[in-house]
Amino acid sequence: MSLNAESTAFRSALEVIRAVEPRVADAIGAELADQRESLKLIASENYASPATLLTMGNWFSDKYAEGTVGRRFYAGCQNVDTVEALAAEHARELFGAAHAYVQPHSGIDANLVAFWAILADRVESPALKKAQVRQVNDLTEADWFALRRELGNQRMLGMSLDAGGHLTHGFRPNISGKMFDQRSYGTDPVTGLVDYDKVAEAAREFKPLILVAGYSAYPRKVNFRIMREIADSVGATFMVDMAHFAGLVAGKVFTGDFDPVPHAHIVTTTTHKSLRGPRGGMVLCQPELADQVDRGCPMVLGGPLPHVMAAKAVALAEARRPDFADYAQRIVDNAQALAEGLLRRGGTLVTGGTDNHLVLIDVSGYGLTGRQAEQALLDSGIVTNRNSVPQDPNGAWYTSGIRIGTPALTSRGLGTAQMDETAELIHTVLSQTKPGANPDGTPSKAKYVLDAAVADRVAKQASDLLSGYPLYPAVDLG
Ligand code: DSN
Numbered sequence: 001m002s003l004n005a006e007s008t009a010f011r012s013a014l015e016v017i018r019a020v021e022p023r024v025a026d027a028i029g030a031e032l033a034d035q036r037e038s039l040k041l042i043a044s045e046n047y048a049s050p051a052t053l054l055t056m057g058n059w060f061s062d063k064y065a066e067g068t069v070g071r072r073f074y075a076g077c078q079n080v081d082t083v084e085a086l087a088a089e090h091a092r093e094l095f096g097a098a099h100a101y102v103q104p105h106s107g108i109d110a111n112l113v114a115f116w117a118i119l120a121d122r123v124e125s126p127a128l129k130k131a132q133v134r135q136v137n138d139l140t141e142a143d144w145f146a147l148r149r150e151l152g153n154q155r156m157l158g159m160s161l162d163a164g165g166h167l168t169h170g171f172r173p174n175i176s177g178k179m180f181d182q183r184s185y186g187t188d189p190v191t192g193l194v195d196y197d198k199v200a201e202a203a204r205e206f207k208p209l210i211l212v213a214g215y216s217a218y219p220r221k222v223n224f225r226i227m228r229e230i231a232d233s234v235g236a237t238f239m240v241d242m243a244h245f246a247g248l249v250a251g252k253v254f255t256g257d258f259d260p261v262p263h264a265h266i267v268t269t270t271t272h273k274s275l276r277g278p279r280g281g282m283v284l285c286q287p288e289l290a291d292q293v294d295r296g297c298p299m300v301l302g303g304p305l306p307h308v309m310a311a312k313a314v315a316l317a318e319a320r321r322p323d324f325a326d327y328a329q330r331i332v333d334n335a336q337a338l339a340e341g342l343l344r345r346g347g348t349l350v351t352g353g354t355d356n357h358l359v360l361i362d363v364s365g366y367g368l369t370g371r372q373a374e375q376a377l378l379d380s381g382i383v384t385n386r387n388s389v390p391q392d393p394n395g396a397w398y399t400s401g402i403r404i405g406t407p408a409l410t411s412r413g414l415g416t417a418q419m420d421e422t423a424e425l426i427h428t429v430l431s432q433t434k435p436g437a438n439p440d441g442t443p444s445k446a447k448y449v450l451d452a453a454v455a456d457r458v459a460k461q462a463s464d465l466l467s468g469y470p471l472y473p474a475v476d477l478g
Helices: 005-018 022-036 051-054 079-094 107-122 128-130 141-151 173-181 196-206 224-233 246-250 287-294 306-319 322-344 370-379 407-412 416-432 452-467
Strands: 099-101 155-159 182-186 212-213 237-241 266-270 280-284 356-361 385-387 401-406 434-435 442-450
Touching: 005 022, 005 051, 051 141, 079 099, 079 246, 079 280, 079 306, 079 370, 099 287, 107 173, 107 237, 107 266, 107 280, 107 287, 128 141, 141 407, 155 196, 182 196, 196 224, 212 224, 224 237, 246 322, 266 434, 280 287, 322 356, 322 407, 322 416, 370 401, 370 416, 370 452, 407 416, 416 452
Parallel strands: 155 182, 155 212, 212 237, 237 266
Antiparallel strands: 099 280, 266 280, 356 401, 385 401, 434 442
């Protein structure tokens, strides 16, 4: 019997790799087997298509291409120009954006490019102006000193990490919290929702240069029209990091006030979460920021990864197909079914539910820390990650939350009925796990006790559930 194209392609690739370093070929095969076996509920992960994966394994990886399309610091970039231009065109069309920059290697890189573009556009500095127009040799040491002081004194207002914001939105230990004078807005202590009046009040008092919206662990929609009005009222540049929900924007689940692209001056994203592309980042922006954004490499980033830009073009082309909108809607339907299943079984959820792709369980209701819950779930074949909850008493390491998301399981084809079964499995593990103790008898935030028979039974149930929804069904590695 002849093999299909995907199986042939991946088998051949592994054969070639195995001839050089068989342990790498084995690890690649083992990774597929592990992913096929585990109930993946990490909100930021997904499964890229075989076409997207295959696009990354080729000679584009060997090419340097600093600069941008048609303006490179290296010769021979004509084919890189083709794929970079294609990826940017698909991104502009998909999101209705004026400009797209597809080089960032990650979401953090995309945010750094955006920060630099905003600073370069907004900071009123004679020294910066000279530096921008290649008159750097005219600058004195005193000019450089003044420039560093001006750049280092700019203000950013973003969502706090424990309310669901990202590290790069001004979290103090992150570079964003050190390079900017930062303040954070949180969520309402009772509802858990963004309080726009409070954001407006913070913006009025603090007068940030940049107002950041977007999140990694907030289970609700954000009204970007209101956020833009707040930014405008204080003269701030409005930036949205849509890394987590880019797939919901692409699939037109988030429209109108909830689509960041028409409202923000600049939007950053990753390409591998709900958008289901290769690992990487991207920036979309209004025309006035385009020139600065396009200087991302080499001003902020290392050389672009042409093989990944090519894969972005493929994945973005996939996201422009009509069935992607159906996929995006099913992500949200599944998250809501999962939330309802957990609530019905007595779980406590931050904000009481979800209207996006993720659910944040406050596991203190089960008497556990996030660390204990994460490990107990992993023992039972359920892959999640621990996460802070608002005003988390256990800090960012142990945490009190478990973040779960549905993009990956939705890609496998699981639907709302299977989400109820998943909720049952999660609830079984969390309600059967008890906090453990240190050797001296004091309570431990990491140790836990879970009967191995329970963990094994749940792992078997999870595996049975997944067996009806094979991962990469067209890929048979033999
Ligand atoms: N690591 C990503 C996440 O899990 O949300 C964000 O950086």
